[in-house]
Amino acid sequence: MTAPAPLRKALRPDDVEVFAETIGHFFERITGEKALVRTAYLLEAGMPLPLDDFNGLIQVQGDYQGSVCFAAPRGLLDHVLMRMGQHEYSDADHLDVVGEIANTLAGRARRVFGEGLEITPPQTFTRAGKPPPSAASSPPLVIPFTWQSYTAVLIVHLDALV
Amino acid sequence: MTMKLLIVDDSMVIRNRIARLCQDMRLPNLEIVGLAGDGQQAVALAEQFRPDLVTMDLTMPKMDGDECISRLATRLPETRILVVSALSDKTTALKAIKKGAQGFLHKPFSDDELVEALLELMR
Amino acid sequence: MNPQPHTWLGKYRELLAAIALFLVLDLGVLIFNTYTSHLIERDTAHINTAGELRVYSQQLTKALLTLRMEMQSGDSYQTSQAQLSESYSAFSTALQHLQGLTLGSSGPGASMDPQSRELLDQLVETWEPINTGVLPVLNAATPSAWDVDDAVNRAVTRNVRLMQLADDLTRHLEAQAVSRAASLRYIQLGAIFLASLNFFFIVFKFIRRLLESDRQIEAARQETREILDTVREGLFLLDRDGHLGIQQSRSLPELFGRPVAPGLKFDELIAQLLEPEQQEAARDYIDLLFNRKVKPALLEELNPLREVTLAAGQDGRRKGPTHLSFEFTQVLEQGEVRALLVTVFDISRQMQLARDLAGAEARASSEVESLLAVLDQDPAQVRDFLKSGEDRLGMVNQALQDVQPEARAYAELINFAFRAIHSIKGEAGALGLLEVSRQAHQFEDLLTPLRRRQDLTGDDLIPIAFQVGELRQKLAQIGEVLAKVRRYQEAPVSQHPFVELKKQIEHLALKVAEDLNKKVRVEVNFPQQAPNLDERLLRHLHEMLPQLVRNAVAHGIESEAERLQAGKLPEGTVRVEFATTTEGSLSVSVRDDGRGISCARIRARLLELGHPHELVESMSERELIATLFTPGFSLQEEANEHAGRGVGLDLIRDMASRAGARIRLSTLPNAYTQFTLQFQPAS
Numbered sequence: 004m005t006a007p008a009p010l011r012k013a014l015r016p017d018d019v020e021v022f023a024e025t026i027g028h029f030f031e032r033i034t035g036e037k038a039l040v041r042t043a044y045l046l047e048a049g050m051p052l053p054l055d056d057f058n059g060l061i062q063v064q065g066d067y068q069g070s071v072c073f074a075a076p077r078g079l080l081d082h083v084l085m086r087m088g089q090h091e092y093s094d095a096d097h098l099d100v101v102g103e104i105a106n107t108l109a110g111r112a113r114r115v116f117g118e119g120l121e122i123t124p125p126q127t128f129t130r131a132g133k134p135p136p137s138a139a140s141s142p143p144l145v146i147p148f149t150w151q152s153y154t155a156v157l158i159v160h161l162d163a164l165v
Numbered sequence: 166m167t168m169k170l171l172i173v174d175d176s177m178v179i180r181n182r183i184a185r186l187c188q189d190m191r192l193p194n195l196e197i198v199g200l201a202g203d204g205q206q207a208v209a210l211a212e213q214f215r216p217d218l219v220t221m222d223l224t225m226p227k228m229d230g231d232e233c234i235s236r237l238a239t240r241l242p243e244t245r246i247l248v249v250s251a252l253s254d255k256t257t258a259l260k261a262i263k264k265g266a267q268g269f270l271h272k273p274f275s276d277d278e279l280v281e282a283l284l285e286l287m288r
Numbered sequence: 289m290n291p292q293p294h295t296w297l298g299k300y301r302e303l304l305a306a307i308a309l310f311l312v313l314d315l316g317v318l319i320f321n322t323y324t325s326h327l328i329e330r331d332t333a334h335i336n337t338a339g340e341l342r343v344y345s346q347q348l349t350k351a352l353l354t355l356r357m358e359m360q361s362g363d364s365y366q367t368s369q370a371q372l373s374e375s376y377s378a379f380s381t382a383l384q385h386l387q388g389l390t391l392g393s394s395g396p397g398a399s400m401d402p403q404s405r406e407l408l409d410q411l412v413e414t415w416e417p418i419n420t421g422v423l424p425v426l427n428a429a430t431p432s433a434w435d436v437d438d439a440v441n442r443a444v445t446r447n448v449r450l451m452q453l454a455d456d457l458t459r460h461l462e463a464q465a466v467s468r469a470a471s472l473r474y475i476q477l478g479a480i481f482l483a484s485l486n487f488f489f490i491v492f493k494f495i496r497r498l499l500e501s502d503r504q505i506e507a508a509r510q511e512t513r514e515i516l517d518t519v520r521e522g523l524f525l526l527d528r529d530g531h532l533g534i535q536q537s538r539s540l541p542e543l544f545g546r547p548v549a550p551g552l553k554f555d556e557l558i559a560q561l562l563e564p565e566q567q568e569a570a571r572d573y574i575d576l577l578f579n580r581k582v583k584p585a586l587l588e589e590l591n592p593l594r595e596v597t598l599a600a601g602q603d604g605r606r607k608g609p610t611h612l613s614f615e616f617t618q619v620l621e622q623g624e625v626r627a628l629l630v631t632v633f634d635i636s637r638q639m640q641l642a643r644d645l646a647g648a649e650a651r652a653s654s655e656v657e658s659l660l661a662v663l664d665q666d667p668a669q670v671r672d673f674l675k676s677g678e679d680r681l682g683m684v685n686q687a688l689q690d691v692q693p694e695a696r697a698y699a700e701l702i703n704f705a706f707r708a709i710h711s712i713k714g715e716a717g718a719l720g721l722l723e724v725s726r727q728a729h730q731f732e733d734l735l736t737p738l739r740r741r742q743d744l745t746g747d748d749l750i751p752i753a754f755q756v757g758e759l760r761q762k763l764a765q766i767g768e769v770l771a772k773v774r775r776y777q778e779a780p781v782s783q784h785p786f787v788e789l790k791k792q793i794e795h796l797a798l799k800v801a802e803d804l805n806k807k808v809r810v811e812v813n814f815p816q817q818a819p820n821l822d823e824r825l826l827r828h829l830h831e832m833l834p835q836l837v838r839n840a841v842a843h844g845i846e847s848e849a850e851r852l853q854a855g856k857l858p859e860g861t862v863r864v865e866f867a868t869t870t871e872g873s874l875s876v877s878v879r880d881d882g883r884g885i886s887c888a889r890i891r892a893r894l895l896e897l898g899h900p901h902e903l904v905e906s907m908s909e910r911e912l913i914a915t916l917f918t919p920g921f922s923l924q925e926e927a928n929e930h931a932g933r934g935v936g937l938d939l940i941r942d943m944a945s946r947a948g949a950r951i952r953l954s955t956l957p958n959a960y961t962q963f964t965l966q967f968q969p970a971s
Contacts (some may be wrong), residue, residue, distance in 0.1 A: 016751035023750065040746030043753035044688035045760075144753055147746075149693055246446075256569040259590055263572055270588060285583070 007082065011028050014141075014163045018044075018115065022071060025111045026157055030150055034086040038150040043085040046143040046158075052134060052157050053145055055133035056080075057097045059105030059127045060134060063112065064132055069139030069161035071112065073104045098127040138162070168287055169198045172218040173207040173233065174249065177217040182219065183220055183249070188280050204228025208236050216244055218286055221266065223250040231264060238265025247284050249279075257286065296861060303497070306490045313668040317476060324472040331465035338461055339384050341411070342454035343378035348422070349447040351375055352440045355425070359436060365583045373426055383415060384458075401464065407457045414450050418442045419459040481882065511831045525619065528578055531552045533627070545598075545608030545634050549802075554630075561598045561612075569593075570614075577616055578625050591616065595635060596801030637723040662769050664720050666788045670770055673715050679761050680708040685756050690747060698744035703919055705752060706735045707939050711831060712759070718796040727762045731755045786814050788865070789829060793837050797862055800841040807848055807859040808841055814866050828947035829876065835940050836878040836963050837862060844882030854958055856881070879962035886957040897921075913953060915943045 030038035046052070055074035062070045076164050080097040091097065105125035112122060128134065137143070143160035170187060180200045187195050189193065198214040203206035205227045211219065219237065223230035232256045237244055247268040248261045258269045270282045351372035358365040386408055421442035425431040516523060516537040525533035526541065534550040541548050544557060558567055560845070568594035576582060576590070593614035616750075617629040662670055683707045691701050714729035734755055738748060790812040801808035845860030852858055863882045869875070890912045894904045907915075915921055919938045939965075946949045948968050955961040 016754045019754070020750055023747065039693065040747050040750065041693045042688050042691045043750040044685050045753055045757050046684065049683070094827065111430075142757060144757075145689075146750065232784070256565055256592060259569050259572045259576070259592060262576065262582060262590060267582075269590070285585075 006073045014159075014161050019144060019146070019159050020160075021111060021115050022108055022150060022157060022159055023148075025108055026073065026104065026148060026155075029107050030083075034083060034150075036150065038148040038155065041147045041149050043146045046145050047144065048064075052128065052143065052158060053147075054134065055155065056130050057094075057101045057127065058129070058134065059098075059101030059103075059125050059134070061105050061109045061112070061125050062123040062135060063120060063136070063161060064122075064138070065116075066119060067163050070107075070137050070158075071108050071161065072102055072134065072136070072158040073108065073155065074158065075101060075104075076153060079150060079155055080153035082151060082153070094129060098129070103126040120150060128155070167194050167196050169214060169215040170195050170283075171199045171201065171207065171214065171220045172197060172219070172220050173201040173204070173225070173230070174220070174222040175202050181203065183279065186276050187283070189276070189280050189282050192283060192287075193286070197286055202226075204233035207233050208240075211244065213239055215241060218283065219244055219246045220249050220283075221261075221279055222247050223248060223261065231260065233254075234261055234264045234266050247282055247286050298682070303490065303493055306486060306493065307813060310483060310486045313486060317479040317483065319478065320472075320476060324469075324476070325597045325714055327472070328465065328469060330459065331468065334386065335458055335461045335465065338458040340382050341379060341386075342451045342458070344382060345447055345450045345454065346373050346419070347375035348372065348379060349443045352422070352425070352436070352443050355431075356436045356440050357432075358554060359433060369426075369431075372422070376422055376426060379415070380419070383412065386782065387412065390883075404457065404460055405697055407453060409459060411450065411453045411457065414446050414453060416452070420444055425768060430878070436487070466604075471780035482672050519948075520634070522630070524548075524630055526554055526574070526616075526628040526630050528627070528959070530574070532557070540632070543609060543612060543634055562593075562596060565946070566596060567591060570948070574628065574759055575736060577628055579620060580646050595639065599638075609636040611636045611639040615720070616662070662721070662766060663773065667770060667828070669788060669792075670719060670721075672830070673719055673721075674763050674767050674770070676831075677712045677715070678760065678828075680712060680842060681756050681760050684708050685753070688753055688756070691749070698746075698748070699739075699742070702735055702744065702752075704737050706739060707919075707942070708731065709735065710939060711835075714838060714898065715831070717799065717838075718792045720799075721766060721796060724759070724762045724766065726758050731759055789826075792830075793833055793864060796834050797837050797841050800838055801845070801860075804842060805847065806841065806845050808845055809859050809861050810837075810864070811861065812864045825874070825947070828943060828949070828967075830939055832943050832947070832965060835875070836965075837864065837965075839884070839937070840961065844880035844884075846883050850883070854883075874967045875964055876967075877962055877964040879960055883915065884957040884959050884961050885916070885953075885955040890915060893921075913955075925931075 015113055020108050020137065027037045027039070030036060034082075035156070052072070053074065054093045058072055058079040060070055060072040077097060082090055082098055084096055086094050102125045109122045109125060114118060123162040137160045139160045141160075141162050143158050146156045146157040146159065148157065166285060171185050172180050174183065174188075180202070184197055184200065187193075187197055195218070196202070198216050201210050201211040203226045207221070207229070210216075221230050221234060221286075224265065225233075230250065233250070234246055237246060245268070246266040247270060248258065248263075248266045249270045251260075261269060268282055268286050301785045328872070341461065351368055351374075355365050355368040355372060356366055418439070421435075424435045425439045428435065459726065473619040502850045514536065516535060519537050520539055520707060521537065522543045523535075523537040523539040525535065527533065532550055532552045532554060536548060536550065545560065546557075546560070548557065555567070556641035558570060562570065573590060573592050577587065582590075591614070593612070595611060595613050597611055598609065611634070615631040616627045617631070619627040619629055625911070628907050687701050687704055691697050707729050709731045713725045713732065716722075716724035716728060734751055740743060741748075793812055797808055797810045840862045841860075846854065846856075848858045851860065860882055862878065865877045865878075865879070867875050887909050891904055893908070894912075894915065895901065896905075907918075917937045917940075921938075941951060944965060950966040951967065952964040953962070
């Protein structure tokens with residue numbers, strides 16, 4: 004029936020696809036236009052996280068351990084805010100949007116990975132800010148999205164534990 | 166009484182392997198009347214030689230095994246069919262049995278397993 | 289319940305006897321009643337007759353006296369005479385009646401008691417003189433006065449006595465009737481009493497028996513209930529119409545994570561738990577169990593619900609087990625399958641354990657395997673392989689990072705990745721690093737369907753990035769093993785560069801042949817004087833030769849049977865020859881004595897792949913051969929680990945051009961295929 008899974012409960016592509024889908028749908032719901040996955044790659048060792056002007060991050064503990072982060076440039080968020088009907092934007096507004104996206108990711112994570120997962124409230128920070136250290140040891144998976152002419156990235160940095 | 170066997174498989178390696186195993190000492194009453202590489206050929210050979218037994222692959226060019234079993238079951242109801250397939254899920258096996266096959270052997274199979282399966286069907 | 293008749297009779301024999309007795313008693317009472325009423329009727333008749341005697345005697349005496357008086361006064365006496373005659377005959381008849389009773393052989397007279405008989409005798413005795421006196425009076429038309437007087441005298445003197453006797457008889461009979469009636473009533477009462485007793489006995493016995501059997505049934509039910517309540521397995525019966533039976537084990541709702549009502553359709557029960565195909569398989573199987581004559585062993589093997597993974601339900605998580613196992617047992621009745629006994633086991637835990645164990649085993653064996661395989665190889669080569677593998681994966685990852693969001697770019701990326709992974713697989717196979725080649729094969733399995741698609745999107749790349757990670761990890765594992773080994777062992781003295789290569793080629797060829805069930809002999813010929821090869825050239829050889837040898841065995845060499853049919857030796861030969869020219873250039877050829885490449889076959893394959901007919905027909909042999917070197921083309925229809933993915937020749941062409949080598953192909957159908965790599969002299 005099911006192929007025997009390795010003892011290490013590996014993070015599966017499906018799990019990550021769930022997050023990517025969440026981002027796509029978020030944009031579709033808010034702006035009417037889906038954000039498209041451009042590609043996916045592993046962040047090479049020693050490379051800095053591809054953070055952006057504004058970043059929203061959740062930390063995960065339990066069956067899975069690590070973080071999921073959404074990073075977007077100011078221009079994209081301006082556009083999103085405009086589509087949301089806002090015309091003046093402060094950094095706080097931008098952080099709000101990435102925070103909201105991180106929140107959506109958290110909700111989705113809980114639904115998909117179940118009860119054995121502790122998720123911190125979304126943390127947001129600007130380019131000047133510092134991300135919290137990640138608890139995962141595997142290389143992070145980077146998923147760049149395109150929306151309009153902008154690029155945003157989803158960084159999934161999770162280890163699956165037994 | 167000697168029974169006639171038709172071997173149907175698109176892989177020649179497998180056809181030859183089955184053919185070789187059918188010359189096993191334990192199967193003295195089995196005579197190979199044909200080797201078919203696809204379903205159409207299988208039906209044609211079966212109608213010509215009216216075999217008592219057929220070993221049948223499922224995934225084959227031209228006419229697949231399912232279809233082939235259906236045809237053999239209606240045209241030669243006396244012929245017993247042993248499905249020999251790598252499609253290992255039970256749904257496939259069930260379907261084949263429902264269509265009229267009498268036995269099922271998963272690929273890859275050991276020599277003993279094939280001989281056993283054929284003996285079982287010859288009873 | 290035991291349906292055997294004699295036991296049944298035995299069980300109720302007592303009751304039947306009691307009922308029979310009751311009926312006999314009732315019937316007896318009934319018959320006796322009829323008899324009694326008949327007696328009473330008769331007694332009444334006797335009493336009346338006896339009473340009448342008194343009246344008739346009086347009338348007779350009176351008629352005689354009247355007659356005498358009328359005769360004396362000369363009046364007409366016909367009337368009196370008639371009255372006399374009437375009373376006489378009435379008396380006589382009554383008397384005769386009573387007498388007749390005593391004389392009759394049958395009838396109540398027989399039972400007349402002595403006292404009544406004596407009274408009757410006295411009556412007759414007293415009557416006789418009157419009778420004698422009256423007869424002459426009655427018989428003569430004109431009776432004489434003397435006769436009349438005599439009759440009157442006889443009657444008068446005896447009348448009182450006669451009446452007295454009649455009275456006595458009447459009273460006596462009455463008394464007798466009363467006493468008889470009384471005793472009859474006693475008998476009747478007794479019989480009714482007995483019948484009632486019997487009736488109560490039956491009722492008591494019967495109720496007790498009913499209660500007893502009720503109690504037994506209840507106990508049995510209780511037992512069944514307890515069993516059904518306690519067993520952890522789900523138990524129920526399934527009838528021909530697919531309905532669940534009434535008796536079910538309590539664990540059922542828990543196992544299914546939903547209420548399970550009796551009479552529920554099995555289809556409905558599994559509808560939310562299993563995938564549609566599994567549901568269909570289950571239906572087919574149940575149908576098979578009910579209707580088809582299939583051997584039990586096969587039936588058992590076919591059970592599609594032996595180990596099933598349950599669907600998670602609409603909202604992701606469902607309560608209850610994750611894996612169930614169903615067992616079906618046919619309930620036979622006179623050779624017909626009447627129902628199926630279904631047993632459901634929760635196997636979530638076992639499955640989890642099995643998975644964990646399999647995982648642990650796989651990991652352990654893979655580690656051992658790679659360790660052993662690595663030890664067989666030249667460490668320098670393995671290091672080279674790891675390095676080039678990591679480089680290739682790095683390039684794939686870089687390509688992933690840089691790819692433009694267009695379907696074409698995605699397609700190119702996939703092709704690029706495929707080639708990279710294919711080389712890794714080839715080299716890993718040559719080095720006997722099974723875990724790596726397996727992982728690479730899995731990677732190829734992911735890529736193969738993507739290569740055919742025109743509508744790729746970024747989402748399709750997510751699993752690729754994953755696989756890059758997985759394969760990297762496998763390489764890292766080997767690196768770790770190697771590092772560990774190095775700590776114990778000084779790096780061995782490097783041998784002649786070709787010796788290692790030769791070993792590798794032989795190993796690979798034999799492995800591929802074994803996997804494909806072919807027989808192959810490998811000959812590797814080096815020149816006596818090893819040419820002076822630079823690192824780079826050696827690396828290229830390490831890359832290309834395994835691919836060419838793999839192709840030769842997988843595509844060139846036929847199966848044993850085919851070879852025999854073609855009049856060849858059963859064992860194929862692959863010959864690898866190194867040759868150096870005077871100018872210092874090196875040529876390497878790989879030649880197999882297999883089926884060769886037939887242009888007809890390439891044509892057929894191209895048509896099969898959907899190329900336009902006219903184009904294919906117009907192609908020259910050279911052009912046809914050239915298509916072999918285009919990406920994605922393979923003569924093999926089904927991919928195995930060694931061939932048929934349409935990569936190989938295009939890869940070799942790429943490698944050759946990178947290495948600055950020319951590649952030549954010569955072939956003769958049914959005879960041989962030879963690839964020659966011509967390296968330019970080192971500058």
